[in-house]
Amino acid sequence: MPLPAQIDPRKLALASSELAGELPANRLCRLASAEVSIKEPARAIIAFNIDESGFTLMTGSVSLQAAAQCQRCLNDVDICIESEFTLTVMSKENECLWNDKLIDPLIMEKGTLDLHHFLEDELILALPIVSYHETEKCTHNLYKLADISNYCVTRGPFDILSQLKI
């Protein structure tokens, strides 16, 4: 089921509602222009509640299966972009009343929120900086180089310390 484009988070929170559904691929234009090829709709689930201070709280997650270019072999690699969020929804007027620094604020200009735009923002923020195939699936022939770098990563500073003691 497609998610509504415009929502009233306050109204949904007063009813302790939950929205679950899909975000059509054609609503993810900004993400598609970030060199990600989108094959299926994104999926999201969002719960709306009123917190103890009376603010609207939005908790949820959004995920998308997509393809990006492997930076090693330059072929497509399947990636999963996922984001979990907890946000306090507020207007510009009541922003000054808010003092919970542990939860990020989501400032709304009007009473309605463009849910599709918001979820696409979350996915863009969760985009991996670079994408690679797993070493054995990558067609690039630098296997050995990748193995060496993995080897270095798994050797922690304590390995070096133990060598010094000998």
Ligand SMILES: [Zn+2]
């Ligand atoms: Zn690759």
